[in-house]
Structure formats: C-alpha cells, structure tokens
Amino acid sequence: MTELTATELQTLTDRLTRRRQDLLAMIQAGASDAGHDNLRHIAGEVADSGDESTALQQTDLNLAEMENEVRELRAIDRALERVKDGTYGSCIECGCHIPYARLEAYPAAERCTDCQTRYERQYGGRDVTPSL
Numbered sequence: 742m743t744e745l746t747a748t749e750l751q752t753l754t755d756r757l758t759r760r761r762q763d764l765l766a767m768i769q770a771g772a773s774d775a776g777h778d779n780l781r782h783i784a785g786e787v788a789d790s791g792d793e794s795t796a797l798q799q800t801d802l803n804l805a806e807m808e809n810e811v812r813e814l815r816a817i818d819r820a821l822e823r824v825k826d827g828t829y830g831s832c833i834e835c836g837c838h839i840p841y842a843r844l845e846a847y848p849a850a851e852r853c854t855d856c857q858t859r860y861e862r863q864y865g866g867r868d869v870t871p872s873l
Contacts, residue, residue: 745830749841753848754824757817760848764814771807816849823851832856 745753823829830839834856843850852860 744838745841745844749844750824750829753829753844754821757820757824757848761814761817761821764810764817768807768810768814771803771810813849816851819851820849834860 820829823831830844831837832839832853833851835853837853839850839853843854850857
C-alpha cells in the first residue's frame with residue numbers, strides 16, 4: 742500500500758467537501774420541514790387512524806433519514822480533520838495506509854479493510870463513535 746498522491750488527496754477532499762455541503766442542505770431542509778406540523782400535513786385535517794398511522798410512519802422515516810445524514814456528516818467532519826492534521830488515509834486502528842480504491846468508494850473511511858472487518862465483528866456494525 743502506498744500513500745495518497747497530492748492529486749488523489751485533493752480529489753477526495755473535494756468530494757468530502759461537496760458531500761458535506763449537500764448534507765448540510767438536506768439536514769437544514771429536513772429541520773425546516775420538522776418545524777411544520779408534519780402529522781397534520783400528511784394526514785390532513787380530518788385524520789382517521791389509518792391516515793394517522795401512515796403519517797407517524799412517514800415522520801419516523803424522515804427522522805431516521807435525518808439521523809443517518811447527521812451520522813454521515815460527523816464522519817465527513819472527522820475525515821476533513823484528518824486531512825488537516827495529515828493523518829487522512831491512515832487507519833485509525835493500525836496506522837497502515839488505506840488503499841485509494843477504498844477511500845474512493847467511501848472517502849470518510851477511518852479504517853483499513855482488515856480493521857473495519859474486525860470492528861464490525863466486535864460491535865456488530867453499530868456506530869460506537871462518541872457524540873461530541
């Protein structure tokens with residue numbers, strides 16, 4: 742495995758930055774929508790139990806989507822911090838270089854494939870990153 746070239750690093754940093762901007766816009770739009778009375782809007786003024794159930798389900802889905810967006814935004818912010826401090830592209834567990842192909846597929850990757858596999862086995866794919 743080799744370190745990232747300057748061009749590769751710039752390409753990945755640009756992708757992270759663009760995705761961060763997109764996520765911020767989506768989160769802001771979702772938060773704005775949450776400010777409205779979604780249940781009444783979705784179910785209508787005269788709601789029956791079926792309409793209410795559908796509205797609640799849609800609201801839950803919207804909240805889950807926003808949580809995923811926030812989680813991805815945090816991962817991107819951590820990746821951009823690693824770019825700034827010069828550790829981007831190195832596994833946070835073993836220190837080995839993360840292959841460009843992996844970073845190209847998932848620019849916010851923190852671990853090499855082997856360490857990520859061990860992490861997922863240990864934690865069952867749950868995000869155990871502390872919230873800041």
